Amino acid sequence: MTRKITFLGLGAMGSALARAALAANLDITVWNRTPTRAEPLVAQGATAATDSGGAIAAADLVVICLLDYPSVRAVLDAAGATLRGKTILNLTNGTPEQARGLAAWAEAEGADYLDGGIMAIPPMIGRPETLILTSGSAAARATAHDVLASFGSSRYLGGDPGHAALYDLALLTAMYGMFGGYLQGTALLKADGIAAAGFVELVQAWLTAMQASLPEMARQIDAADYGRNVASNLAMQDAAYVNLIDASRARKLSTDLVEPMQRLLQKAVATGRGGHDMGSMAELIPLD
Incomplete structure (x- = not known):
């Protein structure tokens, strides 16, 4: 079981994902470029990080839900060496090529990478009909099991990190x-x-x-x-x-x-x- 989980990105979907994890009694840290977005989640039991590097350092598993892959890469680049030994679950919408590129980069940085596609809108998160598609590292899939279960149902599509996006x-x-x-x-x-x-x-x-x-x-x-x-x-x-x-x-x-x-x-x-x-x-x- 993952002990500590960090959520990077607290837009409508990112906040819904974090709330579902809190409802499942998971230990989460949250971070967003606009700090006020973390306040409702802190009131529900989350810990707020002041910067993305600190948020990543505090976690075993890093769940990312940002606008696009360039945003993801910018946040992870800023984290530097803190990525080593971490598991990344990236739920940002993108292309198969972007997912494969980020997976290769994360592996070179010493992180385990799982890509995901959210087949739901924010109000559906936490309900059984919600489907999260994942692909990439099988070990990362095992690490992310509990948090994925808090979102709804999930389907693992194999080791190619581009398949979830596809x-x-x-x-x-x-x-x-x-x-x-x-x-x-x-x-x-x-x-x-x-x-x-x-x-x-x-x-x-x-x-x-x-x-x-x-x-x-x-x-x-x-x-x-x-x-x-x-x-x-x-x-x-x-x-x-x-x-x-x-x-x-x-x-x-x-x-x-x-x-x-x-x-x-x-x-x-x-x-x-x-x-x-x-x-x-x-x-x-x-x-x-």
């Missing part, structure tokens, strides 16, 4: 695609005087039903097998998709959110994939 960004891509489609749909309805609230039940049921197609789509993509058991061929979808565009334009709505999918459908048909199922379009995403 999965994080892939999941966010799927989320933003869904939200973009939902926003376009509500705009269509609102243009005809229909409230978004009346759409929620229908869209939730529809998207839940559509999720059932994802395992078969995954099989198609992995096997590059798109012409067997076709549920809805791309030529038909391309022909129908124009109606979505036309209805939006008729209501003087932007089509920025929906035109990229139309272009991909058109490219699929133009390259002889009209008889294929949806998964076939995954092969058209890489740049030529």
Whole structure:
């Protein structure tokens, strides 16, 4: 069990993480560039550090949640030799390349490194449905077990420190695609005087039903097998998709959110994939 944990960064997410650790009766020190952000946590039992170097020196495990990787590197650079022998759990959003670079740097400094992606918003931290993705050092994963458990559930994705960031960004891509489609749909309805609230039940049921197609789509993509058991061929979808565009334009709505999918459908048909199922379009995403 980790005896002492330091939290660097007390924005909305960092503060939520620290509160969850306090609720689990973990011994934590907190630090933020703006010291007043530590005050509510101190009132709940945390110890405040006056500088990042002192905060790191006081810890076995350092949990970092800052704006970006350059901010993380700046804070850790200032810590100097105090990093040696520490375990770092970095929960700052970034790219796989940034995570791998920071892991290599931390190892050279004598620290054990675990990267993480938070699949939640601050109010969800501490609840079982919260998912924290981690990758990197298995030993660091073991050291961080208790604090990760205080946040919610977690999944270890193996020794490549870039995999947590990679999965994080892939999941966010799927989320933003869904939200973009939902926003376009509500705009269509609102243009005809229909409230978004009346759409929620229908869209939730529809998207839940559509999720059932994802395992078969995954099989198609992995096997590059798109012409067997076709549920809805791309030529038909391309022909129908124009109606979505036309209805939006008729209501003087932007089509920025929906035109990229139309272009991909058109490219699929133009390259002889009209008889294929949806998964076939995954092969058209890489740049030529």
